[in-house]
Amino acid sequence: MKIYRAKDYNDMSRKAANIISAQIIMKPNCVLGLATGSTPIGAYKQLVEWYRKGDLDFSEVTTVNLDEYKGLTPDNEQSYYYFMNENLFSKVNIDKNRTYLPDGMEENSEVACQRYNEIIHSLGGIDLQLLGLGHNGHIGFNEPGIAFEKETHCVSLSSRTIKANMRFFLSEEHVPRQAYTMGIKTIMSAHKILVVVSGEDKADIVRQAFFGPVTPPIPASILQLHNDVTIVADEAALSKCTDVEF
Numbered sequence: 001m002k003i004y005r006a007k008d009y010n011d012m013s014r015k016a017a018n019i020i021s022a023q024i025i026m027k028p029n030c031v032l033g034l035a036t037g038s039t040p041i042g043a044y045k046q047l048v049e050w051y052r053k054g055d056l057d058f059s060e061v062t063t064v065n066l067d068e069y070k071g072l073t074p075d076n077e078q079s080y081y082y083f084m085n086e087n088l089f090s091k092v093n094i095d096k097n098r099t100y101l102p103d104g105m106e107e108n109s110e111v112a113c114q115r116y117n118e119i120i121h122s123l124g125g126i127d128l129q130l131l132g133l134g135h136n137g138h139i140g141f142n143e144p145g146i147a148f149e150k151e152t153h154c155v156s157l158s159s160r161t162i163k164a165n166m167r168f169f170l171s172e173e174h175v176p177r178q179a180y181t182m183g184i185k186t187i188m189s190a191h192k193i194l195v196v197v198s199g200e201d202k203a204d205i206v207r208q209a210f211f212g213p214v215t216p217p218i219p220a221s222i223l224q225l226h227n228d229v230t231i232v233a234d235e236a237a238l239s240k241c242t243d244v245e246f
């Protein structure tokens with residue numbers, strides 16, 4: 001695990017965008033695993049800026065997103081499909097036919113998850129998977145206690161995650177109760193993983209996830225066992241790790 005200390009959110013975003021753009025430059029037809037949430041937004045902005053300057057070309061890139069709420073239509077502003085379009089896909093020259101998210105409108109969970117697994121397998125795996133970190137240690141929507149061996153599956157969101165995500169919705173009742181997410185097994189199969197973390201509110205979970213025991217109650221702790229993980233965290237997120245070496 002390599003941990004890079006960033007000064008603040010902007011610095012974290014630039015560093016993360018540099019790593020993602022290096023991947024695209026080194027392998028123009030790479031498969032990027034992408035994430036939503038507020039943390040990666042700055043990195044996406046930076047990538048768009050570099051694209052506009054002519055420094056980046058997404059024409060051969062394929063993307064697979066981590067997760068999607070079950071029951072939200074793609075044109076719902078809170079769907080992750082909408083988020084990805086707004087923050088990246090509509091702003092760069094990516095081929096929309098090569099951008100994948102789980103189908104939130106498929107009511108049959110088994111069908112939705114099976115289909116998504118088939119897509120990921122047919123792409124031959126993920127070159128670089130971007131991850132944010134939930135306050136309870138979730139990655140994607142893999143909530144505490146999840147079995148590490150799962151591929152894409154349907155999850156019931158924990159009350160903590162519903163509360164954390166209600167800031168994006170009109171009220172708590174509007175937050176979907178279920179989501180489709182890549183499983184830990186899928187995430188761990190990516191060749192490289194890049195985690196972005198920002199803010200003091202993540203300081204406790206950063207310490208537990210990356211310097212504590214590997215355990216299902218903290219899903220992100222499994223990343224310690226992956227052989228190519230890069231964490232870019234700002235000083236606030238690392239503020240409870242001052243006594244550990246990295």
Ligand code: GLP
Pocket residue numbers: 035036037038039040066067131132133134135139140141161165
């Ligand atoms: C959501 C997403 C995760 C994301 C996490 C953290 O629940 N499903 O993929 O990493 O929240 O979000 P944020 O970056 O807004 O703190």
